[in-house]
Amino acid sequence: MPYHIQILVQQKKKQSEIADSIKVHKSTINRELKGSRSLSGDYVAFEAHKTCSERCKRDPYKMKSELKEQVLGCLRERYSPEQISGVLARRAGSKQISHETIYRYIYANQSTDNESIMSFLRIRHRKRYSKRGSVGKRGSIPNRIGIEPQRRPGSTSSG
Numbered sequence: 001m002p003y004h005i006q007i008l009v010q011q012k013k014k015q016s017e018i019a020d021s022i023k024v025h026k027s028t029i030n031r032e033l034k035g036s037r038s039l040s041g042d043y044v045a046f047e048a049h050k051t052c053s054e055r056c057k058r059d060p061y062k063m064k065s066e067l068k069e070q071v072l073g074c075l076r077e078r079y080s081p082e083q084i085s086g087v088l089a090r091r092a093g094s095k096q097i098s099h100e101t102i103y104r105y106i107y108a109n110q111s112t113d114n115e116s117i118m119s120f121l122r123i124r125h126r127k128r129y130s131k132r133g134s135v136g137k138r139g140s141i142p143n144r145i146g147i148e149p150q151r152r153p154g155s156t157s158s159g
Helices: 002-010 015-022 026-035 045-056 065-076 081-090 099-108
Strands: none
Touching: 002 015, 002 026, 002 045, 015 026, 065 081, 065 099, 081 099
């Protein structure tokens, strides 16, 4: 898709025309062109893709340097992420961070760190699954026979 955008930009197409051709909103094209310019000021698809890939690898925005060290120190002392969140909230001058952000950091970096952060958790799960988009099993009845009126062969319904 970035290469398609690059070709259309080189053809001097308007942002709204580019958006229509790839079926996205024109503000999406505006953000893409603003945030992905090369040093020369032109849109280069390869550079845009590289920049996007680097952004995806970043740590969560709150987990940086000193805060990350505080969280790792608390994990080494066998605090749970919920307890770490509470401790940091009570400390004066410390940033607050949710336990969910800590869990996201742990599960995102479980294979990249030399020291396994997962080993510091009290309860270790192999993999976390998102609840979004999953079909619930609770509401389905196996081999259900419906109560809708059945049509008999040869009968006509008048209605």
